[in-house]
Amino acid sequence: MKMEKSNKDDHLFYYFNAKNEKRWCYRYRYYDEFGKRREASKQGFKSESEAYRMLLKVKSSILDGEIKEIESTNLTISKWFDIWMETNRDQWKTPTIKARGFTIENHIKPLLGNIKINNLDAATYKKKFINKLLDKLTPGTVHAYHTIFKIGINAAVENEIIKKNRFKKIKIKKDNPSTLIVDNFYTAEQLSIFLEGAQALKSISHYTALLILASTGMRKGEALGLTWKDIDFNNCRITINKTRDYDGLRPPKTNNSYRTIKVGGKVINQLKLYQKWCKELKLSFGHPLKEEDFILISRTNGKPISPNSLNYAVNTVAYKQKLKKITVHGLRHTHATILISKRIPVKVIADRLGNTPQMINDIYSHTFEELEIESVEVFEEAMNL
Known part of the structure; x- marks a missing residue:
């Protein structure tokens, strides 16, 4: 024409x-x-x-x-989230980029990617995204993915791609914190068997790591982030002021996570033996051991062990000792439940774990309920009721 x-x-x-x-x-x-x-x-x-x-x-x-209203007519969910990621990548921290990128590529795009952003309504979103995810994931995980989706849609509203966020009123009931630890911890007797198995491992690094985790209730990243200058051998104390994962070093999870905790003679003695081993290993690779060095290192190259290696160690020990399978974080729950069972004050436990007393009450409510039942029985027995 x-x-x-x-x-x-x-x-x-x-x-x-x-x-x-x-x-x-x-x-x-x-x-x-x-x-x-x-x-x-x-x-x-x-x-x-x-x-x-x-x-x-x-x-x-x-x-x-x-x-922009005209431009957005044919804009799909997939295309918008690509634009959102690319536009903001330099403003976000690495963990944020990875978390949002993972959610977009593995969940948002496969389930919603081809839908035009102007055409997606709340009912369709719940049916095709929320309900599909709830079929295979925990409510807490789905809530996290839903939050990332809402943040991306809010950005579309701010850029006047769409007029409003139709999904902000959608609520997902998150997991009760106390249900997350059900069966993900050991009793004191089981922990003793577990640590015996850990000591029998060929890896002194893994045994030291598992002993620290079980004896302190540290988070995995906190243990991986420990350096030798964080250990006070004379006063039997460990200072926690950072965390390490696949993305490197980061500040601790919360302000409460900054803490110095007391440890027993068994942990200190093991750390002394382990430090001697680390010195010899480092020298074999031509490097002296420094205070700034990470404590937990690999015997194959003298470099920091990977986060995944601790998962493997926990699974291996549980299998060999014929114990139920728990996660690395389950050792933190184990430490807490043992302290609670011994009636250690909640404030003391919270300070030790880097939590608030309220979080301890919420997460370990099932343990407190068991103690309440036990206290009734003890009282009735004492009064011959």
């Missing part, structure tokens, strides 16, 4: 349709806020003045930012 330019505006054209009727159209090219070339166009106007009025309206909309 041949078009001729109007004398009125360089973006205004006329042409003749199949019936040889004269019609008018406009074609206006511009760049959006992402630097991409766009074109707003429409044809079929019966008069030049009508086409010109619409062209002026489009130009005005672009200047006012309202044209």
